[in-house]
Amino acid sequence: MTDWLSQTPEAAQAYLRGHRLDEVECIVSDLPGIARGKAMPASKFARQSRFFLPSSIFLQTITGDWADDGVDDGATEPDMILTPDYGTATAAPWTADWTLQVIHDLHLQSGEPVPFAPRNVLKSVVAAYHARGWTPVVAPEMEFYLVARNVDPAQKIAPMTGRTGRAAAARQAYSMSAVDEYGAVIDDIYDFAEAQGFEIDGITQEGGAGQLEINMRHGNPVKLADEIFFFKRLIREAALRHDCFATFMAKPIEGEPGSSMHIHHSVLDAAGHNIFSAPDGSETPAFQQFIGGLQHHLPSAVALLAPYVNSYRRYVRDFSAPVNLEWGRDNRTVGLRVPVSDPAARRVENRIAGMDCNPYLGIAASLACGYLGLVEGRTPRPERTDVAYDAASDISRNLGEALQTFGADTALQDLLGPEFGRIYTTVKQAEYHEYLQVISPWEREHLLINV
Known part of the structure; x- marks a missing residue:
């Protein structure tokens, strides 16, 4: 078991006991509460400490269209930094292979929490x-x-x-x-x-x-x-x-x-x-x-x-x-x-x-x-x-x-x-x-x- 897996909850470790982890889903919640992110082989996830997604995911509507927030950098879609919160790791038991989902914390490139990320809004309250x-x-x-x-x-x-x-x-x-x-x-x-x-x-x-x-x-x-x-x-x-x-x-x-x-x-x-x-x-x-x-x-x-x-x-x-x-x-x-x-x-x-x-x-x-x-x-x-x-x-x-x-x-x-x-x-x-x-x-x- 790699170091990061030792930081996950007992339920995640028990789910994988006797099995090799195949895939990790790196996810965040958008404004509607849909899981956004990327899936990757577990071996690649273990080699990286952070990941990236464009901030524009928070401008997508429930229909899949895009809202215009009137801010110049919105059009350039700058990346946010995703850092895994290993304490959220949990199984995806409906998948065909052995998969964990991990919620990620979101920060701007300046290091500040993304102010419009729903999980960050709750944390601030x-x-x-x-x-x-x-x-x-x-x-x-x-x-x-x-x-x-x-x-x-x-x-x-x-x-x-x-x-x-x-x-x-x-x-x-x-x-x-x-x-x-x-x-x-x-x-x-x-x-x-x-x-x-x-x-x-x-x-x-x-x-x-x-x-x-x-x-x-x-x-x-x-x-x-x-x-x-x-x-x-x-x-x-x-x-x-x-x-x-x-x-x-x-x-x-x-x-x-x-x-x-x-x-x-x-x-x-x-x-x-x-x-x-x-x-x-x-x-x-x-x-x-x-x-x-x-x-x-x-x-x-x-x-x-x-x-x-x-x-x-x-x-x-x-x-x-x-x-x-x-x-x-x-x-x-x-x-x-x-x-x-x-x-x-x-x-x-x-x-x-x-x-x-x-x-x-x-x-x-x-x-x-x-x-x-x-x-x-x-x-x-x-x-x-x-x-x-x-x-x-x-x-x-x-x-x-x-x-x-x-x-x-x-x-x-x-x-x-x-x-x-x-x-x-x-x-x-x-x-x-x-x-x-x-x-x-x-x-x-x-x-x-x-x-």
Whole structure:
């Protein structure tokens, strides 16, 4: 085993035990959360300490087009320096040969971290907490659909066919029989996760047809964002083995609930105590301030938590999605829920983020809003103890509006990084303008000869 392999996690070493490593995938997350990079023979990887990619990968839109950021060096596509983070090395157990994936840190040639790289944005927010003696802790939940193969975008997405030969049943939340319908896919998800060293806290059937939720153990925000980044690929590969697709679209099927990435937050002090709870177990001012920060700044962060035009189809009342930024204890009709817990585990659940968001950016934005609430001393609105679906919505209704709100919040922009804000807005505006050129079936059906 070479020196660099000895620096990898035990799960990666166990995966290779008795085998020769064939290939290494050097990867980074782009703005949508797609893995970009290069694959190379393991022998070549072992001889190099750094690699290169053009900075222009962060100007590519979800459609594969390119946004113009108006900066001269953008046209020359200067290289960024990629340095492997060996602690992220994990198996790619679906490949034909013995392969490891390794996430890389990104720096400019000047040595500074690339300011618009999503993983660096999250690291900078975590560093802001650390500078005040705090340690943020998160626990994400991942919702997604298993659907029938769809190779024609003109066709509607349909639930996958289960082992009984019937399309996956809808509205059977927490049903074990519904989970059994696609048990073979779940078995592969568990097997792949074990090979990659990831711990799943549980898998449940959600309210949609073929919709599942994976809960993850609480921990370090960067580490968990890495795992979600890996998990999305893992789940897609498991689904493909069984002739179906896994989709993380926020609203893939008309008339079914959307898919969210709920984020649970708590904050520890230097002694490891939850700052949301006093020694007597009562709630602290910091707990209220964190919620106040989420209420005040999340409207500006929605552009990161709901990054596509489809994302806003999820915010529909009575479809298990939040449509407001009210808060309440054990209340699933609010956007900010305080789950039942003992004082040591007191936390705030942000239910706004969609599963289509980049996990680094979704977690960074949510933590940033809570951080700003703490340092600004924000006071939340009164708790909602009733059904809150009729509350006034703080959430933008489309991506164009969300981007304008994002650009107006200077405190959030400063914390996430102005250069990141500029690049992100440029790319998302390009995507939105491209979408506006598309004429939908609804428009053809109802407007063609009626207006």
